[in-house]
Amino acid sequence: MTELLTPSNLPIPKLYLLTNDDELPVLMAKLETALATGVVHLLQIRRKQVLASKDGAAKLYQEALQIVALANKYKVAVVINDDIALAEKLSAGVHLGQSDGSVEKARQRLGSKQVIGRTCHDDVDLVIKANSEGASYAAMGAIFSSTTKPNAEPIERSKLIAGCEQEIDICVIGGLTVENIIQLQGLPIRYIAVVGDIMDLSVDKIAHRCQQWQQALSAWNAPSSI
Template identity: 30%
Template sequence: MRLDLSLYLITDRGLCADHGLVETVAAAVRGGVTIVQLRDKHASDAELIDQVRRLKAALAGSGVPLIINDRLEVARESGADGLHIGQDDGDVEEARRVLGPDAILGLSVQTREQLARLDPSALDYLGLGPVFATPSKHDHAKPLGFEGLAALVAASPLLSVAIGGLKAEHVRPTRDAGAHGLAVISAICGQPDPQAAARAFFTT
């Protein structure tokens, strides 16, 4: 499965409530989303596995991979396409061993020190940020801004997607910083028309 980080959607169950999770994701993919991460800190493993199966059915034929946030066992049991973990959410090498060589594996990175410690051979991409402060994560690191993002991208040995308060108007400065794409939550999940919201990232 081709890894295209151009527009990376991270789900939020609350923000998706108006349209429902599956329809929000399906509409966003019709608008151009290239990769989806299922993120739900409060759902049980069983609930997440059910969500994965419904989302995979909706994504069938699209070529868009479905990644699980943090939950290694869910990624393994559900047939998802991969896993994304944070600095404190598990071991990269263990995740690669469990999921196998074909799974997509991503890691969140906030600092040059974290970059220096990682093993790029076990990973497929990095999530770099936050670029801006964001209400979706209250304990995030100090925002990088685009200058800080560019410094991290320049030091990164892997494909990178920028995250943190990004909207359609940030496509150009994110690309100028060297990132391969933008990861967003509320810019799509919280919008009245998720398809149009996704499409705006390609037309602004």
């Protein structure tokens, strides 16, 4: 077991943006604005409503081509939600839920350089397993209540700390905002996954919100008043 780093030498977490289910033109405008700020380091394509529609897989592929091209423009890595085959087709990474396929098989198909994430909820044993199988990061949460997954139970802080003590990058997800992220200061987190706090905003407000995220992350090692 590794010791947690002290706040003074913590690496600054990276912002990990997930798409929502906006109509594609609106989504693309929001993503262009967000990615142009340079704050986003990882982008997940997660389009549940599109996938559930008629010819959803074909529609998702056509959308993903455009989204990946936009991300490439800003040199932002992309992961596909749940779908190893689509990730391989797009030369992207993948994020896998516990029932969405094997991390080991994904690594074999996608190669050593692609980002592969695994949902681990609040289970440290799943974090350890994800590490042993070769995942790039383990996602833990929900941290707070979330509009995306309202039924998810917030994780106990002790379990999050235990996850952070494992030798794998940790991604936190669930209800995270610029205002509440300070409550996680002092933990060696690699990725902070955000959906609603950015994607629920109108296009004209996204750049400012991303700038606020940049400020919050830049102050990660500052002493917390909480």
